[in-house]
Amino acid sequence: MPTNTNDPRVKRTRQLLMQAFMELLEQRKKNVSSITVQDITSYATVNRSTFYAHFEDKFAFLESWMREKFLEKLKDELPNAALSDIGSLRTLILIVFDFLFCTRPYMTFADRQYETLFEVAMQKELNDLLFTWLSEQAEPSVSRETVETTALIASWGIFGSAVEWSRHPQDRSAEDMARDVLEVVAAGLAPVIG
Template sequence: MPVNANDPRVKRTRQLLMQAFTELLDQKKNIYSISVIDITTRATVNRATFYAHFEDKFAFLENWMLEKSKMILKKRLPEESLFTFDCLPTLIQTVFEFLKGFRKYIAPGDKQIEPMFEIAMQKEVHQLLLKWLREEAVTSVSQERLEATALVISWGIFGSALQWSRNTQGRTVETMVKEVMGVIAASLVPVLEPRTK
């Protein structure tokens, strides 16, 4: 039977599970080595409770990654209604730093988990960009064009950060932010032209 995500008890239990997992990660464990039993023991709940909330460890990880992505973006960026073109470098830097930090928790056995992180972070970046573009774009730009622009930019930011986090080649986050920002700014000109000049 599915749980009601709005029930305060459900929220509290999920929070305990998420916090337990984060604490285990902070103890220098890698993601792959943390078991459901490790999580439930740390959270002081039983396995049946875990499985009442999540189908399996991968469903839990997907939820944890989505919540972590939201939290990090919310902490580093202004409220969505205050997001502007000038916030883009901060958004890019946040994604790059998040992926760099995430690398320390990955071991060779974690490769199947990496796509979950990609989807969670890219989804949050895409939604933020799409909301901003819908508010700021030239009125003659179609919704389809705005959606495509937000999709391409979000994957561009995320893909660049992912490749860089795998092999920095001695390039700093600051250098990468400038390079990615140059490409993004050029792709936004047709959509925001009157407002960004």
Template sequence: MATPANENDPRVKRTRQLLLQAFISLLEERHTIHSISVQEITERATVNRATFYAHFEDKYALLEVWMREKFHHVLESQFSTTSTLQRSTLHLLILAVFDFLALWQYHLKPADRQFVPFFEVALQQELQEVLLNWLKQVPLSVPVCQETGETTALVISWAIFGPAVQWSRGDQTITKDVMAHHVLAIVIAGLSPVVTVT
């Protein structure tokens, strides 16, 4: 079990970044995730194994953080920090999820398919966090407790993520834009008991 680390400590951030950069450089060389070991990551990052396990429970935890960061950077490049929950931003968010998953499926190596569940959990959690932040910034139609807001973000994130995953794995006979339009309608309907999306 990883020792809890203070994520606000600059030294912790630097070490985590070193480990992630070591993993990324190994991935660029090897092109497959399954062939990279914790030992190789720590050697490349010039830290010991104990340091690795102080930051990540295992290689899969590092993979989850890496995937979330990749997706986070994509979203950050498309949305300003002042973006709010509106029809237009929801539509862009849905399209971004579809694009990211399609690109990821295209580049996924057969040897790395075992990691798909870790990646999917990481992406859905990042999406949920974006939606929760947006929900916190808008006046709600009815007073809701924190758990209701979190549950709403969870349900809506899966309403977006589930169809995007299925579409990215399929033959894509329905265009991304048509799928995004259908998903947007369902998402807005799902949000309607809590918030009015304009």
């Protein structure tokens, strides 16, 4: 792994690899599992050794790709990429639903091996965002452990609901599902934020 991820050259190379992967997904109509490290490096016109200088393996690359795409979506659609109230929590829930809906077409049965990897990457970002917000909003009497647990439960509740919905989006609208998820999550947050 590069030691200085803030180095502009490192950022450029990582971005080049990510763009190559996205273009292979979109233009070649390939699925995640069918794209190899060799495909990515050839399309990005870099050596395989360059890829491995940035990522341990394809799994590490895919986790980074999922995390970056999710964070981009958060920055684009959530003011300041932060939560401020229940309205922004609703927006966050819809972002998660939409993100999973948009990435599902790139996944096939062969890609199931990567689902857990993607779940962990997204859920961690979601948990971090919720924990930061809850830490700022928590009643003074609420312990850090309670805030951590609440963020963990809420993040998995939002994420798990979105995963299930994304498998069968025709059964119910994202808006309806998000409204119900928000109601349950908000009730779970009430003991922490009052």
